[in-house]
Amino acid sequence: MRVFNFxxxxxxxxxxxxxxxxxEMTDCNGTGQSVMEMSHRxxxxxxIIEKTEALFRELMSIPDNYKVLFVQGGASLQFAMxxxxxxxxxxxxxxxxxxxxYVDTGIWSKKAADxxxxxxxxxxxxxxxxKTYTYIPTPPPIPPQNGDGEYAYYHITLNNTIVGTHxxxxxxxxxxxxxxxxxxxxxxxxxxxLDVSRFGIIxxxxxxxxxxxxxxxxxxxxxxxxxxxxxxxxxxxxDTYAKEGSMYNTPPCYGIYMIGLVLDWVKQxxxxxxxxxxxxxxxxxxxxxxxxxxxxxxxxVKKDRSLMNVVFVPRExxxxxxxxxxxxxxxxxxxxxxxxxxxxRLVGGMRASIYNxxxxxxxxxxxxxMEKFEGK
Ligand SMILES: *Cc1c(COP(=O)(O)O)cnc(C)c1O
Numbered sequence: 001m002r003v004f005n006f007x008x009x010x011x012x013x014x015x016x017x018x019x020x021x022x023x024e025m026t027d028c029n030g031t032g033q034s035v036m037e038m039s040h041r042x043x044x045x046x047x048i049i050e051k052t053e054a055l056f057r058e059l060m061s062i063p064d065n066y067k068v069l070f071v072q073g074g075a076s077l078q079f080a081m082x083x084x085x086x087x088x089x090x091x092x093x094x095x096x097x098x099x100x101x102y103v104d105t106g107i108w109s110k111k112a113a114d115x116x117x118x119x120x121x122x123x124x125x126x127x128x129x130x131k132t133y134t135y136i137p138t139p140p141p142i143p144p145q146n147g148d149g150e151y152a153y154y155h156i157t158l159n160n161t162i163v164g165t166h167x168x169x170x171x172x173x174x175x176x177x178x179x180x181x182x183x184x185x186x187x188x189x190x191x192x193x194l195d196v197s198r199f200g201i202i203x204x205x206x207x208x209x210x211x212x213x214x215x216x217x218x219x220x221x222x223x224x225x226x227x228x229x230x231x232x233x234x235x236x237x238x239d240t241y242a243k244e245g246s247m248y249n250t251p252p253c254y255g256i257y258m259i260g261l262v263l264d265w266v267k268q269x270x271x272x273x274x275x276x277x278x279x280x281x282x283x284x285x286x287x288x289x290x291x292x293x294x295x296x297x298x299x300x301v302k303k304d305r306s307l308m309n310v311v312f313v314p315r316e317x318x319x320x321x322x323x324x325x326x327x328x329x330x331x332x333x334x335x336x337x338x339x340x341x342x343x344x345r346l347v348g349g350m351r352a353s354i355y356n357x358x359x360x361x362x363x364x365x366x367x368x369x370m371e372k373f374e375g376k
Contacts, residue, residue, distance in 0.1 A: 005339050
């Protein structure tokens with residue numbers, strides 16, 4: 001029996017995509033081979049990577065002056081690649097690096113900023129650390145006297161997977177000026193429509209909303225590619241990937257194929273708009289339940305709540321009783337086929353990650369379980 005998996009990542013994938021992959025496991029498209037066995041440069045594989053890219057472009061309405069790159073190393077490697085490509089100096093080290101702005105909205109944004117410190121001159125534009133990251137701060141506009149060109153880029157984490165917050169509205173054009181906006185969209189890519197033209201770079205590790213771990217999708221505006229110091233390794237330069245169609249070396253072939261099957265499913269659902277509508281309904285049901293619950297609550301400011309990661313904690317304030325409720329909740333839910341509901345190891349509590357592939361049925365079953373648990 002398949003369970004409803006509320007893991008933050010790797011997470012549930014659409015069943016039709018998994019079933020198609022299973023059917024093609026040993027013989028894909030009459031080639032007599034698994035996708036895993038194909039040469040990445042063969043005429044059999046080429047249409048697979050091309051299809052995945054074309055579907056990204058179609059579903060996200062990506063303008064022609066952007067490249068779609070498939071990179072390994074996860075979102076965490078992008079924490080380094082972004083500063084290395086956009087802000088690194090002529091010699092290694094942060095002293096030579098350009099200035100970059102980061103909005104600090106939680107653990108992943110902090111990790112991104114800390115990595116960038118090694119190559120760039122990092123400035124924190126705003127932070128919500130004062131209230132344990134339970135809201136999205138409003139960053140002040142870049143002072144006009146600083147002019148364009150002073151900052152190499154402006155980094156935000158679009159959806160904060162661990163604390164369950166989300167930028168419902170992007171920082172305004174007046175706030176960021178002409179500085180390229182760069183975002184980590186690992187846990188919300190394709191969850192609702194997004195205006196790609198507002199960004200210089202959008203990157204997302206695949207294992208939340210796109211496919212298996214091992215691929216990171218990078219959507220990058222052409223003018224940000226290629227102006228890189230000599231010392232940056234080939235595999236860490238965006239132009240290496242852009243020039244070679246993500247095939248400078250062997251790409252994560254199977255992961256790219258799986259993403260293609262997941263994107264087929266998104267398209268069948270009616271595209272990102274339809275999927276977004278469903279995501280709003282799913283998250284709405286859960287937050288409504290939590291707001292009316294006597295046992296649990298969601299600590300995030302309403303307008304900044306994530307559509308994808310719904311965190312909740314017992315209202316109980318006694319630490320020992322609280323721990324007991326959490327332990328029993330997670331164990332009893334698991335027995336009913338609702339798995340991976342523990343919060344992130346660093347923040348505790350509970351978290352239901354409800355990415356695109358989580359059906360409405362799973363959310364309803366979780367709410368019914370919570371009502372029953374609360375009743376006891
Ligand atoms: C999961 C996650 C990451 C880490 O992704 P890796 O692919 O494991 O490096 C980074 N940022 C966000 C927002 C995430 O949700």
